[in-house]
Each structure stands twice: as structure tokens, then as C-alpha cells.
Amino acid sequence: MMPPSEMNDAGMNGDGMKNDLRGDSAGGSNRGSGRELQYELLLSRKVTDSEGKTMGRLEEASAAMVGGECVVLDFHVGGFSGLERLGNVTLISRLIRTLGGGRFYRTFVVPADQLDLSDPRHPRARRPMDEFQTLRSEAES
């Protein structure tokens, strides 16, 4: 991709830029080398593990800058996806985790390469859920 400095005035001005910036409104499409996927449509989708057991719903994705690209590292899958999306509920979620001893509020951390998104409506982990770390166990380690 073009660096931001070039993008300002070089290829992005005028009508050409307007056309470049007009997105395809379809949920997924094939453009460039990879397949495109709308992240926001993945949220709250039920995620199953390799054995078909329900792990929870897709709540969050963590990303980091790697080599100038924003790369998704892992997805968070848990039972309180609605709660997770509200920014200021850390206290509530910690309370639920503490009271429930992790039974009610478990958020699995699924590495990006371990989540099969070939069918975006039915995301599927490539391993059994017990093999994934949870946010709680991450904090303990």
C-alpha cells in the first residue's frame, strides 16, 4: 500500500480519489490478493471449536502494527459479547469473573491463525476449546 504522505496528494485527489474510496457494500468480496471480510459483522457470531462445541461469541480482536501493517493477532471469544463492547465495564466483568470463579465469564483468546473464517457466519476454531488460553489464565501467568 501507498504511504500516507504520498496518499495525501498523489493518487487520492480529485474524482479519481472519490472512486477509489467508494467501498463495496457487500459483506465480503475478493479484491487484491486476499478475501475481504467485514469485521463488525463477525462480532457476536457464535464460535464453535474443532469438536463442534460452542465456545461463546466473538467479542473482540486485538491487532498490532507489524511491518507497517495492522495485523490481527487474536480474537477474543466469550459469553458476554454485549458486555465486552461497552467500554466501561471492566469492573463488572472482573466482578463476574471473581464471583463465578471463571465459570460464568470465560473469554478465550484464539490466535488469528487458529480461527477458520472461511464461513464468516459460522467462525470455527481449529482446536478444542480447552487448548486455548483464557484472558483470566493470561493474567495469572
Add this chain to the structure above:
Amino acid sequence: MLLSREVLDRQLIDRRGHKMGRVDGIVLELRPGAPPRVAFLECGGRSPWRRLGRRLYGWADAVQKLLPGRDVPTRIPWPAVLSMGVDIEVSLDATRTPEMALELWLREHVIQHLPWA
């Protein structure tokens, strides 16, 4: 960086400091043998309605088609993102994106002809 909490629904600011809508969508590029990467941020058009279900999206779709330049979302390539915080600053000029097409159309065809404008 958490995509839902720190990117989605954040205010977009263009290079002149003008607001240009909120992040309504994030386009991931799935690559064979590599982790997905964020390819575009989307704002405006029909993208916010997509999250509210198929029926509402269909209605919004019909209405949006009647409005000039509002039928498709504006796509902002990830490299155009300059900084992220409470707002997300991008290196684009909002007036040159489809996001502002309706506002500019209204200014040219309606506001300009008002006697007190």
C-alpha cells in the same frame, strides 16, 4: 490495539481537523498463510445499517439510494491513518471523499439559493 473498543465507532478527523463521521466498519483482508490484516476503515453510506440486521439494512439501502453519493461507504485505507486516540486522525481531505458528497450537494443546490444564506 483492540479493534472493537479502540477503533470501531471512533470519530474520524481529516487532515484539516474537520470531523468526517465515525468508523462504521472495519474491512479485514484474509490472506492465505498469513494472519488477517486491517485493510480499510469504512464510514458512512450503508455501512452503519449493516450492523442492525438485514431488514433494517434493506430499508436503509432503499433510502440511501435516493441520496446523492451516500449509497456506498467511504473506504479509508489503513496507511492513511495518522494517529489514534480518542479520535482517529486520517491523512485525507474530507471534502474530497464521498462522505461529504451529500453535504456539498446540499450546499451547492439548496443552501446557496437561500436568500439569507
